[in-house]
């Protein structure tokens with residue numbers, strides 16, 4: 001299990017929990033009888049997801065949909081085994097859909113060449129088995145669960161990164177668009193971020209929605225006043241280094 005995540009699921013709301021998988025936290029959303037998972041964890045995550053769901057009073061057999069925040073293998077490597085076990089339908093940003101189906105090349109996540117070279121032999125394994133994508137998402141799409149879950153395209157960490165706004169709970173599931181290290185909000189890790197300047201511009205975009213909670217992939221959620229943290233981060237980062245005028 002990802003070592004920093006508590007053994008028990010973290011409850012955001014009675015119908016929304018975060019579960020520790022291999023590599024990242026998976027967010028489970030319950031709508032009527034169906035469970036939607038946001039992200040699938042690294043390859044080999046299935047037993048942890050199954051146990052986490054049971055600890056939350058749910059069951060793997062109720063998983064009907066998986067939404068991916070981006071293609072990095074710590075988020076998507078477990079997708080093949082999850083879909084095989086559940087028959088879930090899969091949604092991902094259109095830019096990255098062909099990576100999951102095997103029709104597109106799976107990029108090396110590392111920007112620093114020595115890391116990229118060291119990781120290369122393991123990537124094919126880490127990405128897991130190809131999976132069909134049932135919904136190719138774009139910015140502004142609304143997924144139908146709870147009171148609607150809005151897709152926000154936040155390119156930068158990867159080209160097709162998305163964050164998901166769960167309207168019913170004023171909660172943002174940000175994927176790797178944000179980190180929360182030592183009480184401080186930061187942008188995505190630069191070693192695995194394709195375009196850091198664009199990633200900063202994308203963070204500003206999150207302020208357009210009315211959220212109070214942020215669910216991260218690698219840190220415990222920030223459950224009160226999260227928007228103020230993001231506003232402060234944006235102010236800090238714009239003073240430090242004005243972003244380029246590139247359009248999101």
Ligand SMILES: [Zn+2]
Nearest residue numbers: 070072157176
């Ligand atoms: Zn990532």
